[in-house]
Amino acid sequence: MTKEITTIGPEEQRSKTLLKPSRHKLGLVRPLGGVIVALLLWEVVSVTGIVNKTALPTPPATLIAIVRNLGGLGSAVLGTLEAWALGIVIASVTGIAVGTLVGRSRIADAATETLVRMMRPLPSLALIPIAILVAGLGLKMTSGLVSFAAFWPIFINTRSGVRQVDNRFLDSANALGLRGFELIRRVVIPASAPMIASGIQVAISLALVVTVSVELVGGTGGLGQFVLLAQQGNATSTMFAGVIIGGTLGWALNTAYLAVINRIMPWRTQGDRN
Amino acid sequence: MAGTKSPHKGSNALLRISFGWVGLVFLAVVWQLAAIGINKTIFPSFTTSIIAALHLATSSILLSDILPSIERTILGFFISAVIGISAGVIIGHYEVARKWSGTVVDFLRSLPTPLLVPIAVVIFGLNGRMVIATIVTAAIWPILINTANGTSSIESTMLDTAKTYGLRGRSLFLRVVLPAASPQIFAGLRVALSVSLVVMVVAEMLGGGSGIGYYISNAQQSFNIKGSYGGVIILGAMGWMFDTLFLMLEGRILSWQRGTVGGMANA
Amino acid sequence: MLDSVLTIKHLEVSIKSRDGLVNEVTRDVSLDLGKHEFVSVVGPSGCGKTTLLRTASGLRMPSGGEVLFEGKLITDVPQGISIVFQEYNKSLFPWLTIAKNVAMGAREYSSAEREKRVEAALGQVGLKGFATRYPWELSGGMQQRAALARAMVSNPRVLMMDEPFASVDALTRNHLEDVVQKLWTDSNFSALMVTHDVGEAVYLSDRVFVLSARPSTILAEIKVDLPRPRSQIETRKMLRFVELQAEVLERVEEAGRQSVGIENYD
Numbered sequence: 001m002t003k004e005i006t007t008i009g010p011e012e013q014r015s016k017t018l019l020k021p022s023r024h025k026l027g028l029v030r031p032l033g034g035v036i037v038a039l040l041l042w043e044v045v046s047v048t049g050i051v052n053k054t055a056l057p058t059p060p061a062t063l064i065a066i067v068r069n070l071g072g073l074g075s076a077v078l079g080t081l082e083a084w085a086l087g088i089v090i091a092s093v094t095g096i097a098v099g100t101l102v103g104r105s106r107i108a109d110a111a112t113e114t115l116v117r118m119m120r121p122l123p124s125l126a127l128i129p130i131a132i133l134v135a136g137l138g139l140k141m142t143s144g145l146v147s148f149a150a151f152w153p154i155f156i157n158t159r160s161g162v163r164q165v166d167n168r169f170l171d172s173a174n175a176l177g178l179r180g181f182e183l184i185r186r187v188v189i190p191a192s193a194p195m196i197a198s199g200i201q202v203a204i205s206l207a208l209v210v211t212v213s214v215e216l217v218g219g220t221g222g223l224g225q226f227v228l229l230a231q232q233g234n235a236t237s238t239m240f241a242g243v244i245i246g247g248t249l250g251w252a253l254n255t256a257y258l259a260v261i262n263r264i265m266p267w268r269t270q271g272d273r274n
Numbered sequence: 275m276a277g278t279k280s281p282h283k284g285s286n287a288l289l290r291i292s293f294g295w296v297g298l299v300f301l302a303v304v305w306q307l308a309a310i311g312i313n314k315t316i317f318p319s320f321t322t323s324i325i326a327a328l329h330l331a332t333s334s335i336l337l338s339d340i341l342p343s344i345e346r347t348i349l350g351f352f353i354s355a356v357i358g359i360s361a362g363v364i365i366g367h368y369e370v371a372r373k374w375s376g377t378v379v380d381f382l383r384s385l386p387t388p389l390l391v392p393i394a395v396v397i398f399g400l401n402g403r404m405v406i407a408t409i410v411t412a413a414i415w416p417i418l419i420n421t422a423n424g425t426s427s428i429e430s431t432m433l434d435t436a437k438t439y440g441l442r443g444r445s446l447f448l449r450v451v452l453p454a455a456s457p458q459i460f461a462g463l464r465v466a467l468s469v470s471l472v473v474m475v476v477a478e479m480l481g482g483g484s485g486i487g488y489y490i491s492n493a494q495q496s497f498n499i500k501g502s503y504g505g506v507i508i509l510g511a512m513g514w515m516f517d518t519l520f521l522m523l524e525g526r527i528l529s530w531q532r533g534t535v536g537g538m539a540n541a
Numbered sequence: 542m543l544d545s546v547l548t549i550k551h552l553e554v555s556i557k558s559r560d561g562l563v564n565e566v567t568r569d570v571s572l573d574l575g576k577h578e579f580v581s582v583v584g585p586s587g588c589g590k591t592t593l594l595r596t597a598s599g600l601r602m603p604s605g606g607e608v609l610f611e612g613k614l615i616t617d618v619p620q621g622i623s624i625v626f627q628e629y630n631k632s633l634f635p636w637l638t639i640a641k642n643v644a645m646g647a648r649e650y651s652s653a654e655r656e657k658r659v660e661a662a663l664g665q666v667g668l669k670g671f672a673t674r675y676p677w678e679l680s681g682g683m684q685q686r687a688a689l690a691r692a693m694v695s696n697p698r699v700l701m702m703d704e705p706f707a708s709v710d711a712l713t714r715n716h717l718e719d720v721v722q723k724l725w726t727d728s729n730f731s732a733l734m735v736t737h738d739v740g741e742a743v744y745l746s747d748r749v750f751v752l753s754a755r756p757s758t759i760l761a762e763i764k765v766d767l768p769r770p771r772s773q774i775e776t777r778k779m780l781r782f783v784e785l786q787a788e789v790l791e792r793v794e795e796a797g798r799q800s801v802g803i804e805n806y807d
Contacts, residue, residue, distance in 0.1 A: 129494030
């Protein structure tokens with residue numbers, strides 16, 4: 001109905017996991033089998049040297065590198081997590097607040113159309129050099145950039161979530177005498193919560209990408225710098241160790257978030273069935 | 275197809291579209307005003323930056339950096355689309371494939387891609403191929419996952435119908451599965467397009483040898499402030515252009531969908 | 542008995558659910574469909590009518606027993622069987638126009654022949670002017686007529702219908718029943734329809750089979766000896782119609798569970 005003005009869809013990542021959680025013991029066999037097959041494939045590729053041997057260490061070599069660098073990896077992960085968390089918190093607060101305000105007003109909604117269209121795909125990473133110029137290197141700069149990047153999916157999803165709140169909810173809320181902030185807090189936000197949650201889910205991965213990128217480009221510590229230093233030192237297995245830990249971190253953050261969300265909002269996945 | 279007119283075309287549309295730019299103009303004005311008060315060397319005004327951007331777009335940078343970046347983005351996106359859609363259809367259609375690949379796919383798509391740039395540099399060297407390879411490692415996932423979800427959620431009645439009319443194997447995929455999943459596939463493609471742009475920039479900054487990302491980070495390191503702001507504006511314009519072209523294409527291909535989805539939650 | 546086109550012998554279907562439990566849906570169902578005969582299967586909701594039809598058409602393999610179409614064992618949906626599903630909105634392809642949807646049913650013909658057949662089929666169901674429309678531009682009843690046209694376009698020998706009129710309003714349903722009746726009278730196909738609507742089954746059929754609750758078996762076979770052509774007003778007020786309807790209803794009630802759809806006929 002209101003779709004005609006707006007061409008911006010919500011971030012389409014409602015069900016980001018391929019596997020629905022399975023309550024079965026047998027359900028674990030095949031996913032684990034898949035992991036083993038993938039590891040074997042990796043082993044074969046690196047041993048046979050299809051890819052440049054120095055560029056691709058074997059899985060055992062990578063595992064050894066992880067164990068050897070546990071201390072360095074640990075503090076790198078903590079550094080990355082700190083900047084990431086700060087950015088996500090700022091982005092969530094501002095994204096939900098601004099998204100709600102814009103989504104409630106048709107005028108603000110229409111007026112921000114092009115801005116959003118342009119900012120959404122604008123690689124916030126392009127701002128890294130500028131951010132270095134303006135804010136210098138450091139946690140403040142990293143988190144600032146991370147929150148800038150993470151703001152957009154949260155804002156966009158909140159905006160369209162708020163816009164789509166069923167009029168019947170609003171009517172009944174009005175009939176109950178809910179107005180202004182009370183209406184937003186008790187009806188609008190809960191009703192758009194599933195959409196907001198999806199926006200945050202996208203933001204979580206995006207924020208990690210930006211954090212790591214800033215660390216790589218600016219050399220500001222964390223996993224990004226860890227991998228960069230390993231590359232400069234020609235230590236490919238250490239480099240791979242950093243990459244694998246980075247993947248595990250991303251996977252853990254996403255899985256943990258989904259677990260929390262599914263617990264708070266068990267009705268969220270209902271829409272997936274159709 | 276010819277007989278159906280879009281219900282919301284008319285004089286209003288132009289007004290709406292132009293109104294959509296108000297927010298952008300507002301941002302520009304704020305930027306311009308803020309620049310007056312802030313150190314101009316690190317924060318040039320909006321107009322200065324736009325002029326710098328226009329200057330870049332008409333200089334030799336166009337050929338040496340801007341066009342290569344566009345080419346890499348499109349190529350990376352295209353390769354991701356081909357692999358992502360084919361793998362996604364298979365994973366979505368066969369539950370066995372979904373179960374076996376689930377964890378691996380979940381892990382790979384959680385990997386913060388920029389971490390792969392140093393590896394790609396070791397494998398490919400400092401060049402455009404490295405940038406394209408990095409784009410593919412990131413852009414493939416939203417496409418694959420949306421395609422798989424779209425494919426696995428096709429109504430069984432629809433598949434039954436296709437089977438009764440003798441559609442099997444390849445023609446079943448091409449004539450029913452792909453069209454039925456296409457709204458979701460396109461949503462994934464759109465996300466992947468902006469991911470491609472993001473990754474292109476960071477890969478070029480870290481070792482593209484050329485390209486707009488390379489240009490921006492060089493400009494910053496040599497204190498060519500106007501140049502780096504101009505480069506960022508060009509990137510914004512590039513993103514907007516890609517998105518607009520994509521939406522036009524999508525609107526054309528998914529024109530049948532116009533009346534079927536009212537809300538967008540199920541798109 | 543006329544020679545039979547479709548024979549279902551001791552059909553048994555079990556479905557394995559996701560959590561590994563085996564669910565017996567159908568236990569020993571036998572029925573046959575004669576040439577140019579109209580047969581309906583009714584039963585309480587959830588008794589496995591749809592599963593029965595899917596198995597009879599070859600969309601699903603039986604766990605026991607067999608289905609013969611013109612004497613041959615069915616292993617896949619054979620040419621000559623068409624199906625109309627309940628959910629027209631999920632069975633018409635939304636990305637194709639009505640004409641192209643109907644043409645799906647006539648893929649084996651040359652394009653000139655196909656065009657002629659599509660036009661004729663659309664005419665038969667009264668959708669002549671709607672060839673270039675998309676499904677969503679049509680009402681529910683019209684969409685189901687398009688689905689009927691698609692099923693008819695290949696001149697099937699057996700038309701199977703799964704609750705074909707359950708998703709439309711009562712008046713449209715009467716109208717669609719007559720469209721189907723006319724198609725059947727004018728052509729030479731046999732019809733097998735599953736429905737939970739007792740009146741509809743009696744109105745259209747030569748014979749009505751009553752299915753028990755899960756795991757289903759045939760509870761009763763009732764011959765409908767009403768004169769044809771039947772009409773919504775004249776036939777439905779005949780004493781014989783009312784008797785037959787009551788008889789079928791009684792057996793359905795007997796089937797155990799309270800069935801859905803009976804409220805239309807109190």
